[in-house]
Amino acid sequence: MTRDWWKHLILILGVIVVIAPFYMMVSYSFKSPGEIDRGEGGFFGRQELMIDPRCVALRDPSRDDIAAAADRFPGQSERQIRDALMAEAEVECSMHPVVFNYSKAFTEAPLLRYLLNGVIVTVSIFLLQVVVALPAAYALAKLKFWGREAVFGLVLFCLLIPVHAIALPLYILLAKLGLTNTYAALVVPWTISAFGTFLMRQFFMTVPDDLIDAARMDGMGEFAIVWRVMLPTAIPALLAFAIFSIVAHWNDYFWPRIVVTGNRDLFTPPLGLREFKGDGDGSFFGPMMATATVIVTPLIVAFLIAQKRFIEGITLSGMK
Amino acid sequence: MAVIDTTPPGITNNTQAQECRAAWSLTAPALVLMVAILLLPVMVALVLSFTNYSLGNDGFDWIGTKNYDRLFSRSTYEKMFIATFTYVVTVVPISVGLGLGAALLINSLGRFREIYKTIYFLPVMATLLAMAIAWEFMLHPSIGMINQTLEMGCGTVIEAIWPFMATGCADGFPVWLGDKRYAIWVVCFIGIWQGFGFNMVLYLAGLTGVHRELYHAAEMDGAKSAWERFRLVTWPALGPTTVFVVTISCIRAFQVFDTIEAFWPQGGGPNKSTYVMMFAIFEKGVQQNLIGIGSAITVLFLIFVMFLTLIQRWLVERKVHY
Numbered sequence: 001m002t003r004d005w006w007k008h009l010i011l012i013l014g015v016i017v018v019i020a021p022f023y024m025m026v027s028y029s030f031k032s033p034g035e036i037d038r039g040e041g042g043f044f045g046r047q048e049l050m051i052d053p054r055c056v057a058l059r060d061p062s063r064d065d066i067a068a069a070a071d072r073f074p075g076q077s078e079r080q081i082r083d084a085l086m087a088e089a090e091v092e093c094s095m096h097p098v099v100f101n102y103s104k105a106f107t108e109a110p111l112l113r114y115l116l117n118g119v120i121v122t123v124s125i126f127l128l129q130v131v132v133a134l135p136a137a138y139a140l141a142k143l144k145f146w147g148r149e150a151v152f153g154l155v156l157f158c159l160l161i162p163v164h165a166i167a168l169p170l171y172i173l174l175a176k177l178g179l180t181n182t183y184a185a186l187v188v189p190w191t192i193s194a195f196g197t198f199l200m201r202q203f204f205m206t207v208p209d210d211l212i213d214a215a216r217m218d219g220m221g222e223f224a225i226v227w228r229v230m231l232p233t234a235i236p237a238l239l240a241f242a243i244f245s246i247v248a249h250w251n252d253y254f255w256p257r258i259v260v261t262g263n264r265d266l267f268t269p270p271l272g273l274r275e276f277k278g279d280g281d282g283s284f285f286g287p288m289m290a291t292a293t294v295i296v297t298p299l300i301v302a303f304l305i306a307q308k309r310f311i312e313g314i315t316l317s318g319m320k
Numbered sequence: 321m322a323v324i325d326t327t328p329p330g331i332t333n334n335t336q337a338q339e340c341r342a343a344w345s346l347t348a349p350a351l352v353l354m355v356a357i358l359l360l361p362v363m364v365a366l367v368l369s370f371t372n373y374s375l376g377n378d379g380f381d382w383i384g385t386k387n388y389d390r391l392f393s394r395s396t397y398e399k400m401f402i403a404t405f406t407y408v409v410t411v412v413p414i415s416v417g418l419g420l421g422a423a424l425l426i427n428s429l430g431r432f433r434e435i436y437k438t439i440y441f442l443p444v445m446a447t448l449l450a451m452a453i454a455w456e457f458m459l460h461p462s463i464g465m466i467n468q469t470l471e472m473g474c475g476t477v478i479e480a481i482w483p484f485m486a487t488g489c490a491d492g493f494p495v496w497l498g499d500k501r502y503a504i505w506v507v508c509f510i511g512i513w514q515g516f517g518f519n520m521v522l523y524l525a526g527l528t529g530v531h532r533e534l535y536h537a538a539e540m541d542g543a544k545s546a547w548e549r550f551r552l553v554t555w556p557a558l559g560p561t562t563v564f565v566v567t568i569s570c571i572r573a574f575q576v577f578d579t580i581e582a583f584w585p586q587g588g589g590p591n592k593s594t595y596v597m598m599f600a601i602f603e604k605g606v607q608q609n610l611i612g613i614g615s616a617i618t619v620l621f622l623i624f625v626m627f628l629t630l631i632q633r634w635l636v637e638r639k640v641h642y
Binding site: 004007008010011014015017018019020021022024025028036037038039131132133135136138139140143144145146147148151154155158159160161162163164165166167168169170171172173175188189191192194197221222223226247250251253254257258269270273274277285288289292295296299300303304307310311314315 | 336339340342343344346347349350351353354357358359360361362364365368375422425426428429430432434436437438439440441442443444445446447448449450451453454455457458463465468513517518521522525571575577578581582598601602605606611614615618621622625626629630
């Protein structure tokens with residue numbers, strides 16, 4: 001330890017730089033606008049009660065409200081009643097900054113809807129990738145057929161094409177089919193994963209032939225073999241691939257940005273955050289950082305719980 | 321296959337034909353999708369890059385290589401190439417170097433290895449767009465954490481020995497994202513910040529494959545210093561990892577988009593200094609509906625990326641240990 005102090009010094013400096021934006025993001029999501037502007041309040045802010053001006057403005061009492069409240073304040077003038085009602089509104093509209101920020105994050109924009117969309121899109125992409133890639137991988141690894149080399153060659157060639165790079169022609173094709181601004185547009189381009197096919201094929205190569213022969217002796221067809229014999233053996237590899245796929249598509253911003261325009265019902269979490277930023281005025285830093293925290297948290301928490309699996313999954317492409 | 325060998329020839333043919341049919345029906349969905357989603361768009365981009373097509377028009381005119389001529393003559397596209405290559409050439413070596421450095425340091429530690437590894441990997445997991453917005457606040461000229469930290473250095477010795485601090489304290493610190501001298505470097509910094517943890521993890525995996533005996537052997541041969549041991553044993557053993565890490569970092573760097581779009585939704589930064597290729601494709605092709613020019617950029621982009629991957633495959637196949 002003493003001999004290694006300089007190593008720790010360097011690594012800790014690195015840690016500070018790496019952590020800084022996370023620290024700031026979470027810290028701003030706790031603070032009131034005033035504290036953010038003045039840069040005060042440490043990490044959690046002072047959490048003094050603050051008054052939400054919009055909430056008070058919404059409760060500005062009308063004549064009817066004042067008339068209705070007249071019997072609660074007997075013998076007072078209209079002006080006094082009005083002031084009393086305003087004071088009540090201010091009490092009810094005051095809250096801790098952290099509550100304000102997070103409640104605004106969920107009420108100013110349909111954040112729950114965005115999160116749900118994120119889940120729908122990432123999960124459907126992953127499931128479709130498996131449905132498409134697994135049978136092909138099995139055939140390429142274990143069946144002898146005319147044209148196998150050509151198909152495998154095609155898979156290897158497709159590994160060279162990053163889907164983001166061909167976004168423009170894909171967008172044109174989807175637009176021609178009238179599919180922009182649909183879930184299909186978000187999901188379909190990712191259904192074929194050349195990488196997933198390649199990876200599963202490499203994995204199936206290591207599965208002993210005896211297992212498949214035994215299944216055939218039992219009278220199983222090839223389709224049944226894929227789903228009832230090969231799928232269970234492939235669970236560890238699939239889990240790693242799931243992490244790889246889900247992380248990539250939860251965080252993806254480029255593709256949703258291209259095919260979803262304006263229709264908030266289809267926004268994925270990054271698009272939602274982007275829109276929040278677009279129409280945010282100065283006082284909305286807190287709620288915006290709360291939104292960012294909400295979007296980043298699920299993956300980070302999952303990562304902290306299952307680090308080994310995540311690192312394995314994300315660096316999967318390194319295991320070729 | 322033992323089962324087939326013992327069966328009469330007629331049945332063998334039958335089984336083979338069956339297997340062939342099954343194999344084709346199993347690969348058919350993947351095959352169709354590969355052609356429709358990956359190959360067809362490449363062809364479409366190639367064809368459209370020679371036209372003046374726009375979405376909504378019925379037809380288009382062939383305009384030969386005009387789109388490409390424009391790419392290589394207009395100053396906007398010159399800026400695009402400069403920004404893209406500046407980004408790639410900066411981010412790749414530094415993020416690979418930092419990844420290797422961090423891996424070596426962490427690997428030599430007895431304690432706290434996992435903590436460092438976890439923390440350095442966090443940016444890889446986090447949604448880049450969200451982190452870009454967090455960085456934007458950090459870099460805010462007046463209330464951002466970076467300039468506030470720098471201001472604390474005013475009036476101390478740092479001001480005397482570092483000219484940057486002296487000018488900053490006198491005339492105000494930079495408006496990082498609005499200044500064409502800094503914008504691209506800030507984006508590079510965030511790219512490095514985001515990517516080096518990924519490289520570190522790959523290098524850590526590579527380091528577990530280096531045999532202990534090799535170090536002993538090198539020491540016997542007179543490699544006394546740590547640097548000699550690194551040069552003679554570690555670096556050559558990490559050769560395959562390095563090839564892979566460099567390629568994947570390049571491909572990822574070419575695709576930079578999220579940070580740029582988050583910081584400068586219109587126009588690619590101050591004086592177009594951060595107008596990278598992905599942003600250009602998005603702006604020209606999708607927003608301005610200039611499909612021809614967007615396709616031409618796409619084609620160039622694909623050529624760069626495929627070329628890089630082919631170099632990597634060629635190096636791996638030759639098992640180069642430099």
